[in-house]
C-alpha cells in the first residue's frame with residue numbers, strides 16, 4: 001500500500017492525512033475482493049523497517065491502526081471476513097496486540113475472505129523466525145534436521161495456511177518487492193501501478209486482474225507443457 005505520504009504531500013497536507021485516506025482505500029480493496037469472490041487478500045500495512053520513520057509518523061500510524069481495529073472488525077466479521085495478522089507482534093503496544101487477538105478469535109470461523117494484515121512484517125524476518133522455530137524443534141528432538149524441506153519451512157511461515165499468492169500489486173510507482181512475502185512470491189505474478197494507494201479504485205484493480213488474466217504461468221515448465229496440461 002505505497003504512496004500515502006506522497007498523496008498528502010501533493011496536497012501540501014501532513015503525511016498522516018495520506019495514511020487516513022489510505023484506510024479508505026483499504027475498504028475499497030476489501031469490497032472489491034468480496035464482490036469478485038477473491039478468497040485471500042494480504043495487505044502490507046507496516047514493515048519491519050517502518051519503525052525507523054519519524055516518531056510522530058509512527059505514533060500516528062499506531063493510533064490509526066488502533067482506531068481501525070476498533071471501528072472495522074465487527075463489520076468485517078458480519079461480512080464473513082476472517083482477519084489475521086502476520087509480523088513481529090511484541091513490537092506493538094499491548095492495546096493493539098490485545099485487539100489483534102480479539103479480531104482473530106472473533107473472525108476465525110469465517111470463510112468468505114481471509115484478510116491478512118502484515119504489520120511489523122518483513123519477508124526476511126518471517127524466514128528467520130521460521131528457521132528459529134525449526135532449530136528449536138530440532139534441538140528439542142521433536143524433528144530430525146535431515147527431514148527439513150521446503151514444505152516444512154513453509155509450514156512455519158506467516159501465511160502457512162494459505163495458498164501461495166497469485167498476484168502481487170504494488171501501488172505508488174516503485175518497482176520492487178521491499179521485503180514483502182519473499183518466500184511466497186516465488187511464482188507470483190507481479191503488477192505495478194503509478195496510482196498512489198489512496199487513489200486506488202475498482203478500475204485500477206480491474207486493470208490488475210486483466211493483466212493477470214493475460215499472463216502465462218509456467219511454474220518452471222515450458223509453454224508446450226503448460227498448454228498440454230490444460231487440454
Ligand code: FPP
Nearest residue numbers: 001002003004005006022023045061065119
Ligand atoms: C505506505 O505509504 C503506507 C504505510 C507505511 C502505512 C499504511 C497503513 C495504513 C493505511 C493503515 C494503518 C495500519 C497499520 C498496520 C499501521 P508511504 O507512507 O510509504 O507513502 P510514500 O511512499 O508516498 O511516502
